[in-house]
Amino acid sequence: MTARPEDPDDFTPDLHAYLDGELGPDAAAAVEARLAEDPEAAARFDAYAQHKALLAESVNDLPPAATSPDTARLEGELARTLARRESAPARSHPFAMAPWPANLAAAAALMAVGWFGHAATGKPDRNVPAYVSEAVGAHRVFAEDFIRPAEFDAGSTRDVAAWLSTKLGHAVRIPRLDGMGMALVGTRIHGTKEGPIVQAIYENKAGDRLSLTMARHPDAAPAIVFKSRNVADTRVGYWSQGPLDYAVVTDEPQEAIRAIASELQIAGKSRPGAG
Amino acid sequence: MTLETDLAERLHDHVAGLRRYALVLTRNRDLAEDLVQECLTKAIAAADTWKPGTDLRVWLFRILHNTHVSEQRKRHVRRTAALTPADEAVESDPTARVELQQVLDALDQLPEAQRRPIVMVAVEGMSYAEAAKALDVPLGTFYSRLGRGREALRRIMDGTERPRLRLVV
Numbered sequence: 001m002t003a004r005p006e007d008p009d010d011f012t013p014d015l016h017a018y019l020d021g022e023l024g025p026d027a028a029a030a031v032e033a034r035l036a037e038d039p040e041a042a043a044r045f046d047a048y049a050q051h052k053a054l055l056a057e058s059v060n061d062l063p064p065a066a067t068s069p070d071t072a073r074l075e076g077e078l079a080r081t082l083a084r085r086e087s088a089p090a091r092s093h094p095f096a097m098a099p100w101p102a103n104l105a106a107a108a109a110l111m112a113v114g115w116f117g118h119a120a121t122g123k124p125d126r127n128v129p130a131y132v133s134e135a136v137g138a139h140r141v142f143a144e145d146f147i148r149p150a151e152f153d154a155g156s157t158r159d160v161a162a163w164l165s166t167k168l169g170h171a172v173r174i175p176r177l178d179g180m181g182m183a184l185v186g187t188r189i190h191g192t193k194e195g196p197i198v199q200a201i202y203e204n205k206a207g208d209r210l211s212l213t214m215a216r217h218p219d220a221a222p223a224i225v226f227k228s229r230n231v232a233d234t235r236v237g238y239w240s241q242g243p244l245d246y247a248v249v250t251d252e253p254q255e256a257i258r259a260i261a262s263e264l265q266i267a268g269k270s271r272p273g274a275g
Numbered sequence: 276m277t278l279e280t281d282l283a284e285r286l287h288d289h290v291a292g293l294r295r296y297a298l299v300l301t302r303n304r305d306l307a308e309d310l311v312q313e314c315l316t317k318a319i320a321a322a323d324t325w326k327p328g329t330d331l332r333v334w335l336f337r338i339l340h341n342t343h344v345s346e347q348r349k350r351h352v353r354r355t356a357a358l359t360p361a362d363e364a365v366e367s368d369p370t371a372r373v374e375l376q377q378v379l380d381a382l383d384q385l386p387e388a389q390r391r392p393i394v395m396v397a398v399e400g401m402s403y404a405e406a407a408k409a410l411d412v413p414l415g416t417f418y419s420r421l422g423r424g425r426e427a428l429r430r431i432m433d434g435t436e437r438p439r440l441r442l443v444v
């Protein structure tokens with residue numbers, strides 16, 4: 001385990017890891033030796049162990065919920081839905097070809113090093129601009145995240161728009177896609193080799209997520225007309241508009257991505273600047 | 276055993292786990308069952324995001340956890356009628372009942388971010404890696420919250436059990 005918090009007593013983290021069976025034999029032996037000679041640490045360890053055992057026991061002693069037919073029905077429906085997915089052809093999902101454990105490993109690595117990069121998508125795709133590969137990586141790591149997809153939630157995104165604009169080097173507006181049934185979940189900013197990119201994540205009522213990524217268009221580079229590609233088995237549409245590059249990553253078919261791009265281009269023309 | 280039966284059985288175990296976790300965290304039977312139902316409803320809608328062959332339990336707990344967060348925002352969960360351990364379950368040992376009550380009350384005093392890792396590890400027996408994924412926090416953050424939470428729990432219990440022995444800041 002590399003990412004340890006600062007602790008006034010460096011030994012404390014090891015006590016927990018030992019209690020929970022997370023240490024290897026050598027580290028466990030070191031903890032046992034320390035516990036044998038440090039009564040204060042041994043007392044704390046006993047307390048942690050006792051409270052853990054009590055909590056585990058409490059479950060059996062809390063009065064259980066009455067069996068709910070609604071829960072049973074939902075459970076049955078979920079089992080059937082998941083069973084269909086399990087027996088469905090592998091390509092039924094755009095991400096199906098991407099090995100999920102590798103994704104998780106990449107996400108875990110990113111968490112551990114606290115840096116976003118090409119690790120999320122493997123090698124960068126040379127057929128698309130680098131920011132598009134980054135956009136796909138950002139989508140796969142964060143947009144699929146149920147719990148904390150965004151740094152700034154929809155409410156605070158308005159407050160940070162000016163800050164995001166400063167980071168990006170150009171006024172950026174986080175567009176509303178409510179008309180398309182997509183509500184803003186929140187935004188993130190990522191540092192990449194090509195400079196900062198802003199990722200806005202949207203969600204429809206079914207919980208499908210879409211990422212809109214914005215990056216500064218390189219000054220000398222020609223404008224990008226709308227293109228739709230598969231990058232790392234993920235559908236992405238991208239284009240440039242004035243000083244900004246855009247990428248939309250979603251499970252929606254190509255036509256939908258084009259519609260979103262058109263919508264954004266029209267919105268961008270009618271309402272330029274930050275908002 | 277067919278694939279489908281196997282999946283249904285695993286799911287049934289996981290739903291029991293979701294219920295246990297929700298029950299210890301909320302100490303409210305109805306709220307816990309509501310959370311489980313809403314989690315299942317969301318899971319049905321988001322079934323496409325589950326990758327066959329990956330950890331179904333982690334996936335479900337992530338959804339439950341998300342549900343818990345949004346439910347809290349929506350309803351401002353009240354803890355006015357916290358469940359207490361059932362009388363008959365521990366009647367053979369009255370001190371055990373007091374201890375269970377104390378540890379659950381102490382747990383209630385901790386911030387949500389610390390309660391979750393503690394309960395996941397104690398009640399569901401998840402590994403740190405699984406629990407961090409299910410809670411969607413980096414491993415270092417998980418570790419830090421678990422450690423700080425357990426230490427806070429210990430100090431609260433210390434105060435509860437032996438108030439005159441020590442003053443711990």
